Amino acid sequence: EVQLVESGGGLVQPGGSLRLSCAASGFIFSDHWMSWVRQAPGKGLEWVANIKEDGSVKDYLDSVRDRFTISRDNAKNSVYLHMNSLRTEDSAMYYCVSQTMVVSWGRGTLVTVSS
Amino acid sequence: DIVMTQSPLSLPVTPGEPASISCRSSQSLLYSNGYNYLYWYLQKPGQSPQLLIYLGSNRASGVPDRFSGSGSGTDFTLKISRVEAEDVGLYYCMQALQRLTFGQGTRLEIK
Numbered sequence: 626e627v628q629l630v631e632s633g634g635g636l637v638q639p640g641g642s643l644r645l646s647c648a649a650s651g652f653i654f655s656d657h658w659m660s661w662v663r664q665a666p667g668k669g670l671e672w673v674a675n676i677k678e679d680g681s682v683k684d685y686l687d688s689v690r691d692r693f694t695i696s697r698d699n700a701k702n703s704v705y706l707h708m709n710s711l712r713t714e715d716s717a718m719y720y721c722v723s724q725t726m727v728v729s730w731g732r733g734t735l736v737t738v739s740s
Numbered sequence: 741d742i743v744m745t746q747s748p749l750s751l752p753v754t755p756g757e758p759a760s761i762s763c764r765s766s767q768s769l770l771y772s773n774g775y776n777y778l779y780w781y782l783q784k785p786g787q788s789p790q791l792l793i794y795l796g797s798n799r800a801s802g803v804p805d806r807f808s809g810s811g812s813g814t815d816f817t818l819k820i821s822r823v824e825a826e827d828v829g830l831y832y833c834m835q836a837l838q839r840l841t842f843g844q845g846t847r848l849e850i851k
Contacts, residue, residue, distance in 0.1 A: 660840055662840060669832075669842060669844060669845055670789070670832060670834070670842040670845075671842075672839050672840040672841065672842075675839065675840070684839060718788075720788060720789075722840065724836060724840075726775075726794065726795060727791065727794045727800065728779055728791065728794065728834070728836055729791070730788050730789055730791075731788065732787075732788050733788050
């Protein structure tokens, strides 16, 4: 069974930084793209970033490009989202998503950007 | 990016009655391997989206057989044969052919 467990969320001031982690199990992690998707309170789902199996290709939502960095460690079956220069509009639940044929989601980690 | 459009956005249903949600994509989701990269999720309050249907028409493990998905290319439908009270929530379609994009969500409520 695929399991994705996110961590690293919390309360941070505008301009601050956070690093989200996602620990994956139950599938061959190094064979699949991974994504981060977020959902602001009361809003819809928004893709944030993705990364290719070997980490050689990364793509970002325009509004986070240059502030967020996605990375992965296939030896640790983990994917990360480094978030810098955080803004209030980045406040959301952040989900880790494995792009296997049966796309699976974690339970999310909450990021709140507020002074 | 591929734009996903759901309808209706609100769906009041009497228990035991059928329900149907439409999802249209701005580009074909049919890949060269024969699969449509279209997914259906149900999100209940305070929970992450739970997978109902993957690759257009495959029911996920543990999903009741009253849920079914159909369609190909750009037009897809999620059907619930007989709505139950536990089916209340927000239904999303998602495409995974390119950058993940999502429909606006359809809120199913019990009349």
